[in-house]
Amino acid sequence: MKTETIMLNGNPFHIRSWGDPANPPLLLLHGFPEYGGAWADLAPHLSDRFHCIAPDQRGYGQSWAPDDVALYRASQLVGDMTALIEHLGKGRPVTVMGHDWGAAVAYGLAMSRPELVERLIIANGVHPVPFQRALAAGGAQTEASQYILALRRDGSEQHFAANDFEKMKALFLAKMNHAWMTPEKLAAYTAEWSRPGRLKTMIHWYRASPLQVAKPGVPILDLPEMPRDRLMVRCPHLLLWGLGDTALLPETTEGLESFAPDLTRVTFAEADHWICHQIPEKVAQAVKGWLPDS
Numbered sequence: 001m002k003t004e005t006i007m008l009n010g011n012p013f014h015i016r017s018w019g020d021p022a023n024p025p026l027l028l029l030h031g032f033p034e035y036g037g038a039w040a041d042l043a044p045h046l047s048d049r050f051h052c053i054a055p056d057q058r059g060y061g062q063s064w065a066p067d068d069v070a071l072y073r074a075s076q077l078v079g080d081m082t083a084l085i086e087h088l089g090k091g092r093p094v095t096v097m098g099h100d101w102g103a104a105v106a107y108g109l110a111m112s113r114p115e116l117v118e119r120l121i122i123a124n125g126v127h128p129v130p131f132q133r134a135l136a137a138g139g140a141q142t143e144a145s146q147y148i149l150a151l152r153r154d155g156s157e158q159h160f161a162a163n164d165f166e167k168m169k170a171l172f173l174a175k176m177n178h179a180w181m182t183p184e185k186l187a188a189y190t191a192e193w194s195r196p197g198r199l200k201t202m203i204h205w206y207r208a209s210p211l212q213v214a215k216p217g218v219p220i221l222d223l224p225e226m227p228r229d230r231l232m233v234r235c236p237h238l239l240l241w242g243l244g245d246t247a248l249l250p251e252t253t254e255g256l257e258s259f260a261p262d263l264t265r266v267t268f269a270e271a272d273h274w275i276c277h278q279i280p281e282k283v284a285q286a287v288k289g290w291l292p293d294s
Contacts, residue, residue, distance in 0.1 A: 008083040014062035016054045019047030025088045026050035031100020033172055033202055035061035035192045042276045045284035059201035061192050072208035078108040085116045093118035098125050099276055101205055110233045120233055121287060123240040124273050126252045127259055129226050132211055134251045138219035141249045148206055148213050157200040165193055175246040180277040233260040238290045240283055242271030264290055
């Protein structure tokens with residue numbers, strides 16, 4: 001693994017990479033509450049086909065972390081990764097893979113900058129339209145996502161950081177198989193969360209998001225119109241899904257085909273939300289099997 005810090009739009013971003021730079025780029029986008037190093041389980045299994053590049057995204061790890069919540073809108077997060085793709089490939093399209101919140105940025109890239117995304121891979125992450133519908137429905141996904149409202153509260157970073165991040169660790173590992181989380185890995189995560197102001201800026205992703213979360217049993221019926229033509233994924237799209245996910249339920253991907261006509265779904269009964277940690281070899285096999293000429 002190689003590490004470096006580069007400037008994107010005038011701001012520093014910490015980058016990890018695996019594999020030969022002569023290989024096609026694969027941009028790996030982490031979610032919450034992870035960081036670029038979270039891809040260390042999967043990237044070595046893909047580095048024979050790709051030059052795997054995993055940034056700490058804005059507000060995370062060792063990258064730029066402005067304090068203002070207004071600087072975490074989706075367009076700005078996508079703008080960071082647009083600049084990184086242009087830096088990596090000199091404007092040529094790349095394959096993008098996203099997990100959790102990283103999937104939101106990956107979808108944003110594919111939808112708003114399709115000329116930069118050759119292929120899109122999502123691992124237990126969601127397109128904004130099916131996800132918003134599920135959050136607003138008042139049912140099982142609404143109930144599963146109430147933690148979003150807790151994170152959005154003023155000062156939540158102090159609550160989740162108390163007692164050596166006791167509540168943060170509980171949220172991270174709740175209701176899913178965390179056998180992959182060794183003491184060494186947990187110490188590395190805690191070190192990243194402990195950087196000055198970092199947990200606050202990580203949570204800003206939730207605060208800046210326009211997603212509406214209903215109360216359980218009380219659906220939101222007046223959602224704003226979402227223009228379908230601007231939310232299309234027109235490149236080949238692979239969705240990898242651990243069926244044991246308790247944070248993102250299957251309803252969050254219902255109707256995805258209407259936004260991604262070239263969609264391939266692969267499911268794994270033995271994995272959950274942390275699929276890339278739990279079964280990295282199988283995830284890599286699925287990716288390679290989906291690629292052309294593999």
